[in-house]
Amino acid sequence: MSKDQYTKEDELNDAIKGAEFDAKQKESEASAVEDDKENVKEEEKPSSEQLLQAEKDKYLRLFAEFENYKKRTTRERIELFKTASQELMTVLLPILDDFERALTHIEDDKEAEELRKGVLLIYQKLLKTLEQKGLSAIEVNQGDVFDADTHEAITQIPAPSDDLKGKIIDCVEKGYKLGDKIIRHPKVVVGQA
Numbered sequence: 001m002s003k004d005q006y007t008k009e010d011e012l013n014d015a016i017k018g019a020e021f022d023a024k025q026k027e028s029e030a031s032a033v034e035d036d037k038e039n040v041k042e043e044e045k046p047s048s049e050q051l052l053q054a055e056k057d058k059y060l061r062l063f064a065e066f067e068n069y070k071k072r073t074t075r076e077r078i079e080l081f082k083t084a085s086q087e088l089m090t091v092l093l094p095i096l097d098d099f100e101r102a103l104t105h106i107e108d109d110k111e112a113e114e115l116r117k118g119v120l121l122i123y124q125k126l127l128k129t130l131e132q133k134g135l136s137a138i139e140v141n142q143g144d145v146f147d148a149d150t151h152e153a154i155t156q157i158p159a160p161s162d163d164l165k166g167k168i169i170d171c172v173e174k175g176y177k178l179g180d181k182i183i184r185h186p187k188v189v190v191g192q193a
Helices: 003-044 048-083 086-108 110-132
Strands: 135-138 152-158 168-173 175-178 181-184 187-192
Touching: 086 110, 086 175, 086 181, 110 135
Parallel strands: 152 187
Antiparallel strands: 135 175, 168 187, 175 181
């Protein structure tokens, strides 16, 4: 055999052996990768206890969320019932004012004593009915401290005395509350400081 043929055969044998070696090496690498994947999968797979704990946690959160929803809707419903009649009360307040004005004018007329009794009776009945539904007058007296959250100042005048500076001098229009909510602020005159 010639030297060239021997070399070609050697090269061919070497190439075959190298290919077999590469195939074996790739096969061993692939099996190592699969072993790693199985190890990772086994580590990633949660146990039944972990799954149970996760479901319990999910259930407890859902239950707590539902309880909060029930409390919130109950609170909103109670608030709605308390203030459902606010619009009606607001419409009736000028009628109460008219009754009060009528009573002050009828007191001046001595001949209309029976008329005054009738108007007073109707006024007291209307006021009692509204009070049963939660309406209450806000008491304002001369000399009370002015509170911007409660009172509405319509004007300021020079204080007649030093002790009335920054305080309420007169109440022009009564204020009313429905439950704890102010539906009309009392309109007052405040002494200038």
